[in-house]
Amino acid sequence: MITYIIRRLFAAVGLLLIVSIITFSIFFVVPRIAGGTPETLATRYVGRAATAETVHLTAERLGFYDPMHVQYANWAKGIVLGAEYDYGAGVEKCPAPCLGYSFLTKQPVWPDLLDRAPVTFSLAIGASILWLFAGVSTGVLSALRRGTVFDRGAMGVALAGVSLPIFFTGLVSLAFFSYTLGWTAPGGQFIPFTENPAQWAYSMTLPWITLSFLFSAQYARLTRAGMLETMHEDYIRTARAKGLRERTVVIQHGLRAALTPILTIFGLDVGLLLGGAVLTEKTFSLNGLGKYAVDGIVSQDMPKIMGVTLLAAFFIVIANLIVDLMYAVVDPRVRTQ
Amino acid sequence: MTTTAIPQAGDPAVRPGIEGFLQVKDLRVHFPTDDGVVKSVDGLSFNLERGETLGIVGESGSGKSVTSLSIMGLHAPGTANISGQVTLNGDNLIGASSEHIRRLRGKDMAMIFQDPLSAMHPYYTVGHQIIEAYRVHNNVSKKVARKHAIDMLDRVGIPQPDARVDEYPHQFSGGMRQRAMIAMALSCDPELLIADEPTTALDVTVQAQILDLIRDLQQEFNSAVIIITHDLGVVAELADDILVMYAGRAVEYATAHEIFTAPQHPYTWGLLGSMPRLDRERTERLRPIPGAPPSLINVPSGCPFHPRCAYARLTDGASETLRPEFTEISSRHFLACHLTVQDRQRVWENDIRPSL
Numbered sequence: 001m002i003t004y005i006i007r008r009l010f011a012a013v014g015l016l017l018i019v020s021i022i023t024f025s026i027f028f029v030v031p032r033i034a035g036g037t038p039e040t041l042a043t044r045y046v047g048r049a050a051t052a053e054t055v056h057l058t059a060e061r062l063g064f065y066d067p068m069h070v071q072y073a074n075w076a077k078g079i080v081l082g083a084e085y086d087y088g089a090g091v092e093k094c095p096a097p098c099l100g101y102s103f104l105t106k107q108p109v110w111p112d113l114l115d116r117a118p119v120t121f122s123l124a125i126g127a128s129i130l131w132l133f134a135g136v137s138t139g140v141l142s143a144l145r146r147g148t149v150f151d152r153g154a155m156g157v158a159l160a161g162v163s164l165p166i167f168f169t170g171l172v173s174l175a176f177f178s179y180t181l182g183w184t185a186p187g188g189q190f191i192p193f194t195e196n197p198a199q200w201a202y203s204m205t206l207p208w209i210t211l212s213f214l215f216s217a218q219y220a221r222l223t224r225a226g227m228l229e230t231m232h233e234d235y236i237r238t239a240r241a242k243g244l245r246e247r248t249v250v251i252q253h254g255l256r257a258a259l260t261p262i263l264t265i266f267g268l269d270v271g272l273l274l275g276g277a278v279l280t281e282k283t284f285s286l287n288g289l290g291k292y293a294v295d296g297i298v299s300q301d302m303p304k305i306m307g308v309t310l311l312a313a314f315f316i317v318i319a320n321l322i323v324d325l326m327y328a329v330v331d332p333r334v335r336t337q
Numbered sequence: 338m339t340t341t342a343i344p345q346a347g348d349p350a351v352r353p354g355i356e357g358f359l360q361v362k363d364l365r366v367h368f369p370t371d372d373g374v375v376k377s378v379d380g381l382s383f384n385l386e387r388g389e390t391l392g393i394v395g396e397s398g399s400g401k402s403v404t405s406l407s408i409m410g411l412h413a414p415g416t417a418n419i420s421g422q423v424t425l426n427g428d429n430l431i432g433a434s435s436e437h438i439r440r441l442r443g444k445d446m447a448m449i450f451q452d453p454l455s456a457m458h459p460y461y462t463v464g465h466q467i468i469e470a471y472r473v474h475n476n477v478s479k480k481v482a483r484k485h486a487i488d489m490l491d492r493v494g495i496p497q498p499d500a501r502v503d504e505y506p507h508q509f510s511g512g513m514r515q516r517a518m519i520a521m522a523l524s525c526d527p528e529l530l531i532a533d534e535p536t537t538a539l540d541v542t543v544q545a546q547i548l549d550l551i552r553d554l555q556q557e558f559n560s561a562v563i564i565i566t567h568d569l570g571v572v573a574e575l576a577d578d579i580l581v582m583y584a585g586r587a588v589e590y591a592t593a594h595e596i597f598t599a600p601q602h603p604y605t606w607g608l609l610g611s612m613p614r615l616d617r618e619r620t621e622r623l624r625p626i627p628g629a630p631p632s633l634i635n636v637p638s639g640c641p642f643h644p645r646c647a648y649a650r651l652t653d654g655a656s657e658t659l660r661p662e663f664t665e666i667s668s669r670h671f672l673a674c675h676l677t678v679q680d681r682q683r684v685w686e687n688d689i690r691p692s693l
Binding site for chain 2 (some may be wrong): 242246253332
C-alpha cells in the first residue's frame with residue numbers, strides 16, 4: 001500500500017514535469033519556430049513605442065537570448081524557488097511560485113491566480129456536491145424503476161441536460177430566476193465565504209444549479225447504466241439469497257460497486273473544473289480562473305495563459321492522484337496488487 | 338428413506354396425509370419474452386425430507402437452476418410467471434409476500450452458487466459477508482456475529498479462520514472461496530440447502546473435498562439438501578435420490594443406486610453414456626447424446642426427448658404425439674417414457690449396460 005502511494009506520487013511529479021515542458025514549449029518554443037525572435041517577445045514587455053535598443057536590452061535582461069533549455073530551466077526554477085525579473089524598470093522580486101509577469105499589468109501572475117481561485121473553487125465544489133447527489137440518486141432510482149414514467153422522464157431531462165450548453169441554460173435561468181422572479185442573485189456577484197457564508201451561498205446558487213444540471217445529467221446516465229449492470233451481478237443474487245433487505249442489497253451491494261467508476265470520473269471532473277469553468281464563469285460574469293484565462297487569451301498575455309494552464313494541469317494531476325488513492329480505498333483488489 | 342416424488346396433483350402417487358418437509362407440486366415457471374413464452378419449468382413435482390439429499394440432474398436449459406431460484410423466490414419480480422405449489426415446512430412459498438420470503442431466505446433456506454468468485458462481493462471481506470448474513474436474521478452484536486463467522490469458517494475447514502475472516506474473496510483460492518460460501522450459507526443453520534453446481538467452477542482436486550464437506554455438514558446440521566448438477570459423478574457421491582430433468586420436466590426419479598444400476602429412461606442412459614469413467618476399461622469414445630437441448634419456447638410435441646431418442650420408433654409414434662405420464666413404475670421409481678417394460682429391459686440389458 002505504501003509503495004503504491006509512493007509510486008503514484010512519483011508518477012504525479014513526473015506528469016507535472018512533462019506538462020510544464022509542453023506548456024513552455026507551446027508558449028516559448030513554438031513561436032520561435034514560427035519566426036518569432038527574442039525581440040518580438042521583449043516588445044510585449046516594453047511596448048511598441050520602445051526603441052530597438054531598449055527592446056534588445058530587455059530581451060537580454062529577461063534571458064530571451066539564452067538557449068531554450070536554459071530558459072526552461074530558469075522558468076522552472078522560478079516556479080520552485082522564485083525568480084527576479086528585470087524588464088527595464090529595475091529588478092523586481094517574484095517570489096515562489098513565480099509563474100512570470102503579466103505583459104499587460106506587469107504584475108506577477110501568481111497573486112492574481114490566488115485572487116481568482118476562491119471564485120472558481122466555490123463554483124466547482126458547490127456544484128460538484130450538488131451534481132454528485134442529484135445525478136447518482138436520479139440514476140439509481142431510474143435503474144430501479146427501469147422503463148417506468150420516472151425513468152423515461154428522468155432520462156429525457158438528462159438528455160436535455162447533456163445536450164444544452166451552459167451559456168444557454170445559464171442565460172435562460174438568469175433571465176427567469178434572477179431578473180424575472182428575483183429568487184436568485186444576478187450575475188457578476190461573488191461574496192467570499194469568509195465574509196458572509198449566507199450571502200456567499202446566495203450569490204452562487206444559480207451558477208451551482210446550472211453547472212450541476214449539466215453534470216447531473218451525465219452522472220445520472222452513468223449511474224443508471226452502472227446500476228443496471230451491477231444489479232445483474234452474481235453477488236447481488238447472493239445478497240438477496242442471504243435474505244438481506246432490498247434497500248441493503250441496492251445501496252450496500254449494488255451502488256457500492258457501481259459507484260467506483262463514477263468516483264473516478266468525479267475526481268477528474270472536479271480537477272478539471274478547479275482549473276477554471278470557462279463557460280460558466282463567462283455566463284455568470286464571475287471573476288474566476290477561467291475568465292482570467294480567457295482575458296489572457298484575448299489580450300495575448302502569455303504568462304497569464306501559462307499560469308492558468310499550469311495550475312489547471314496541477315489540479316488535474318492532483319485529482320488523478322486522489323482518485324488513484326481512493327481506488328485503493330474503495331476496491332480492495334487494487335490494494336494487494 | 339421417505340423422499341418421494343410426487344408427479345402431479347391427482348396422481349395415485351400423491352399420498353394424502355404425507356407432508357414432506359419441502360414439497361414441490363406442479364411447479365411451472367414461464368418467462369414471457371418477445372419470441373414467445375419460455376417454459377423453463379413445466380409441471381415439476383417432488384418431495385424432500387430433512388436429512389435427505391436430492392440430486393437434480395440435466396443438461397443446461399433443462400430447468401434445474403430455474404427450479405432452485407423459484408424455491409428461493411429469487412426470480413426478479415415481473416419477469417417470471419410462477420404457478421404451482423412449493424411448501425417448506427407447510428408454509429406455501431409461491432404467492433407469499435416478498436417480505437415473507439425474504440425472512441425465510443438465508444434462515445430457513447440457503448443457497449450455494451456455482452462460481453464463488455463472482456458470487457461474493459469483491460469489495461467486502463469474507464467475514465463481513467458472513468456477519469451480514471448472520472445478523473440480518475439474528476439480533477446479535479457485531480462482536481458475537483464475528484465470533485460466529487470465525488466459528489463457521491473453522492467448521493468448513495478454513496485454516497487460521499481468525500486471520501482469514503478479514504481477507505477479501507480474491508485473496509482466497511477457489512476451493513477456499515467455495516468453503517467460505519458454504520460457511521455463509523450455513524451461518525443461520527438453514528433447514529434447506531440448495532447447492533447449484535457447487536463444484537463446477539472448481540479444480541477437480543478440490544471438487545471431492547467440497548462434496549465431502551457438504552455431506553459432513555448435512556449430517557451435522559441435519560438439513561435437506563438439493564444438489565443441482567449436470568455431472569452424474571457429483572450426485573453419485575452425495576445424493577440419496579436423483580431427479581433427472583429434461584426440457585423443464587421430470588423424466589426419471591429414483592434412488593441414486595437405482596439410477597446407476599437400473600436406469601429406465603433413454604435420456605438417463607444418454608447421460609450415463611456421456612459420463613467419463615476411469616474405473617472402467619477404456620472404450621473407444623464417449624457417446625454424447627445426439628442433438629441439442631430443445632427450445633423451451635417450442636417444446637417438441639409428445640415426449641420432448643423424442644427427436645433425440647434412438648428408441649422413439651419403438652413407440653409406434655406415440656412419443657411424437659402423446660406426452661408420457663410420469664408414473665411410478667416400481668417402488669420409488671418414477672418414469673415418463675412410452676417404451677414398454679420389455680423394450681426398456683431389452684435395450685438396457687443388451688445395448689446400454691454392456692457399453693457403459
